[in-house]
Amino acid sequence: MKEIKDLKLKEIEKLKELNEKDLKTELSKSSKDLFALKMKKELGELKQTHLIKAVRRYVAQVNTVASSKWFNIG
Numbered sequence: 912m913k914e915i916k917d918l919k920l921k922e923i924e925k926l927k928e929l930n931e932k933d934l935k936t937e938l939s940k941s942s943k944d945l946f947a948l949k950m951k952k953e954l955g956e957l958k959q960t961h962l963i964k965a966v967r968r969y970v971a972q973v974n975t976v977a978s979s980k981w982f983n984i985g
Contacts, residue, residue, distance in 0.1 A: 915962065918944060920969045923976070931982045938973045941966055 921937070929937065945966045951957035 914959075915965050918962065918966060918969075920965070923972055926973060926976045929976075931977075931980075934973060934977050934980075934982060938970065938977070941970050941973060945970060 920941070926934070926937070945963065948957060948963045948966060952960060952963060957963075
């Protein structure tokens with residue numbers, strides 16, 4: 912079973928230190944994780960639905976950091 916700490920989400924301060932390429936990679940990885948969690952939930956395989964909320968917020972944080980740096984990663 913996955914826990915929030917197993918998702919390896921970075922702190923917001925560490926996200927601010929990343930360059931555009933690393934932010935794109937982080938967004939891509941976390942978006943794939945979010946998609947996988949949503950599919951598992953729909954199939955009834957996901958018991959820890961709180962992980963979806965955590966990853967969704969993390970994707971929003973990555974997008975916010977990118978937009979504050981004027982990166983167009985979307």
